[in-house]
Amino acid sequence: MNSRPQTPFNVPPPRTWDARLARRLVTPLINTRVTPNHLTTLRLLIGVAGALCLARGGFAWANAGAVLIVLSNFVDHTDGELARISGKSSRIGHFYDLACDALVTVMLFIGMGVGAGASNIGGLSVAPGWLGAVAGIAVALIFFLRMRIEEMAGKAGTKQAAVGGFETEDVLYLLPIVTLTSVVMPFVVAASIGAPLFAVWVMIDYWRVSRRTAQLAGTGAGASETHQVVAGK
8 A cells, every 4th residue: 555645636737847846845744744834934044044144245155145045945835835735725824925935035135235245346335235125125015016916816916927947036046156156246236226127017017906906896896786776676
């Protein structure tokens, strides 16, 4: 008799390569005491450690931090996969995951900015730490708006573009290239410009979804009132 845990047949396979690997790794945990929140906490701890390493500055610390951030980004897929295949998902766990995602990403950019400043890279009049903070705050806003869009339009409304088994967020896997080539400062500068611009785009998307949701709600209310009038005749 084979007692190895099996993946439920009604759970579709992941779209991305890292999520597929994550599912294979967490499948043995289905019938254990390990919960998705445990894995989310592990992701948070690894991500915070990576951000702190990046904040130390210097070649060795920056590369160590980049490796930890990559590991944290991968572990971020394990909690969701375990929740899907084990039925251990919860609303609180979902928001906990989003909060950890936002915190790690914000600390990542701030840590890179502080580390770049500590290494005396570049000659900007604005402290690199502040540039990292701008990027981090913009990312936090993006996470919040996407959470609100998901509440209104479902997960399909926040689904990321995927090409060749990779999603937009998988760009973080390239972070070690940034640290190995010592282009942390240009990366922080680019993030301080690109993240706010992307946040503006998400704000526009949020406004569109809010407007569409309000229109659908109004249409539904009008149809309900008409039905009641007809039924009362």
